Amino acid sequence: MSERLRPRDVALLAEESPSTPMHNATVEVFDPGDSGFDYAELVRLVQERISFVPRYRQRVQTVPGRLANPVWVDDDRFDLGYHVRRSALPRPGTLDQLRELVARIVSRPLDRSRPLWEIYFVEGLAGGRVALLSKSHQVLVDGMHTVDLGQVLLDTSPEPKELGLDEWRPHGDPSPLSLMAGAVRDSLTERGTVTATARSTTGSVLRGVAGAARSVGRVADALTNRAPLPGSPIVGPLSQQRRVIAVRTDLGDYRTVREAHGGTVNDVILATVTGALRAWLMTRGESMRGIRQVRAVVPISVIDDEMEATSLGSQIAPHFVDLPVWEPSPVVRLHQVSYSFLAHKETGRAVAASRLTSISGFAPATFHAIGSRVAARERRSYQLCVTNVPGPQAPLYAAGARMLETYPVPPLLEGHPLAIGVTSYDGHVYYGLTADRDLLPDADLLGPCLQEALDELVDSATGGRTRAPRGRRKRKTETTQ
Template identity: 35%
Template sequence: MPQLTALDAQFLHFETATNVANIAGLAILDGDLHRADLQALLEQRLPYVPALRRKLAPVPFGLDHPYWMQEDDLDLDYHVREIGLPPPGDERQLAEQVSRLHARRLDRRRPLWEIYLVHGLSGGRMGLYTKIHHAAVDGVGGADVLAALLDTGPRPAPPPEAEPERDSPPPGQAEMLARGLARLAGNPAHAVRFASMAVPYLDEIPVVSSLPGARFVSGLARTLAGARQVPDLPTLPAPRTPFSGPVSEHRRFAYVSLPLDELKRVRKAFGVTVNDVVMTVCAGALRRWLAAHGGVPAQPLVAGVPFSLRDAGAEGPGNQVTIMTAPLAVHVADPAERLQHVRQAMRRLKDRFSPASARWLREFSESMPAALMGLASRSAFALLGQAAPPINLIVSNVPGPQFPLYVCGARLLHHYPVSVISDVSGGVNITAFSYDGSLDIGVITDRAMVPDAWELAGHLRDALSELRNAEANVPQ
């Protein structure tokens, strides 16, 4: 039975009355879907989706990270729920329901997921909101879980012929204690090994890189080790914005779809990547929002950009992800110039960023005693949220399939990510998912900081229009 890694466990420690570690998606389906049909599909496929049939098995006294244990009596009546929208059943009503559902913590006594069928959406459509705890999956793993429930045609595929693998049971209480004590004894040696790995990468880690001498020490360590010379990363202090600081317990959600071919035309005209265009669209939208709510800062915003550490084809539970920090040129008025700023910044980051820095951070987490990690994590989050948040928001762009998918015969029209905001990352998260010719963007905000998430979502469409207009002035 697998045990949570230190990074997985941090998403449990992260949660408070206001910080919730749910990652989710809102699917818009063409046609109505019956709860019984979805439950029947899940009955067939859950044995092949380990993340959805496991629950936490805590270690006594919190001496070590919890284990996952298989739930043999999964209650689908609990996990699969349905609600209805009152007339007229519009997009804002659907988003309001998602806002409320997303703010609720999952029950840790059960497998950490829930699905809601939302009936009554206008145009004969329905919503399907699926949430799962970040301790169980990262963004890539979450997409894999969703894919296991989808089909490439209207008729559901038969279940695999192979027998599903069963997890071995977790250790007993006495063995958990013994393993926890053994791990505790090995923590000092682990910490020494971590320190030797960490020094060359101090300048790549948010917060740490801003400490006095961090850049000098890491540069000296690379020189002494004979490593190749790399350009210095820019110092990125996050300016204060209306969405900086601790978040409340309330959320707002909105969504928008942009034609993927329009982003590709901008990409081709300016010789950039689609991701550069997405980041610039976000920068343009944020600039418009800030101009109407307190003013645009004279420096870039700092975005946390999730970066997967999974090797191609790699599978497995848990989190294999880190965060890069990227400047968002909201201070640049001209959209074409803004795009070039983003292009240069992203190229510099990709040339400079090394997964090794993320791996040493994981080593650091593993070197901490589990009993202290919860307190340390909560204290660090509280301090950074109050004093100097290292980033202004999270921006993510996840590639998806470019062909239609189906759930129990209903076609998936759009899939909007619903992600995480926190005291440290700020009160805005913009996550995009490309699917079947569309870029589906979910905007989750703190209600007290950004009460109208639809305003920000609308600015995303405006920002793309700006780039399309600028594209017309590019010499062919």
């Protein structure tokens, strides 16, 4: 029997629009070396591993008359070549060119008539490197029934595991009559079906009314020549185009700051984000007026029997923190961020980073997806979403090719033109920022601002005495905008 979508999944689909595609993405850079890793090998790898995530061969099927929520059904015309695509940069491709390609691809919504995911094999990077860009709809990756496909493609050893091809055959495409019969049956046998359907339908109507009201308001403002009230520069209506910023930093720098000032690596990362926002806002001049803090949501892993567990062994809950962008001292900013998380740590519900990094497979992509789902439910309560997920500190491989870098590309929600994802991996901390291309045309400046904010914190911890020469550090902590 086909599985029915839950109300929160239906809500995610209903909230999607051309300006707010609801998919998470990840960019991974590989060194093929002598592995022979190419497009054909990627197709073979996906074909071999996709059986571990069967939902990646299913599509969303609506029920006639909306008698019940849509269902997941096997895609009887599933075409792996459609989902695993090939692209290239002009050789020798730079990381700047890569992130421009990524920005254009993530700006496009996924085709709802097919399984909601795509992977791009990008050739032509300098040094013979290649990149994988994967994007999966938030409704697809829930952490319970489905994890991100990228999690099952990577191995801890350059010798890939040979699993062989599976014998998958799609079930027949359900007829409209069978879909209606299933909806009636579920309504009679499952108590929650009627309630879930009513909740989804009501929510869809309310979201439509709210969207119409926002449109009418914008038209009225234009006709009366009335500008919107001034507010935060990271709140506003979205366009259909995105900008992607990627920054690589050294994990050792965060540990140096932690050892000198206390707290956790997570605290230092958020203090770095705070310092970067402060510097960026100051470049905008008058935009800094009246802004003392930025309200951020940071989805975190918790232990809570009352919450819905993921298949990864933990729950994800929103944590709100006010980032003190008005504070000039980097150390004070760090202590204020640390204090915000202190009460959470003392409850005993916090999940240690070591527990997350011990999860089999490369789980950060899955946790970023779940964090984005949590943030979507709370979008009226914050200005900025920061998902920070610790990853393994040993190299991973795809079909023998070593993964060198990994950058999360979080989605933007309506009214939120900036989102930040952070992943630590193999001795580095990788920032992936998604910004609205039209509303934040100067978002590229956030890349250098992040590096400068981290440098400022390291200087406060070392007194500037033990730092490597600036030229050497640039090679070690490369920034791409």
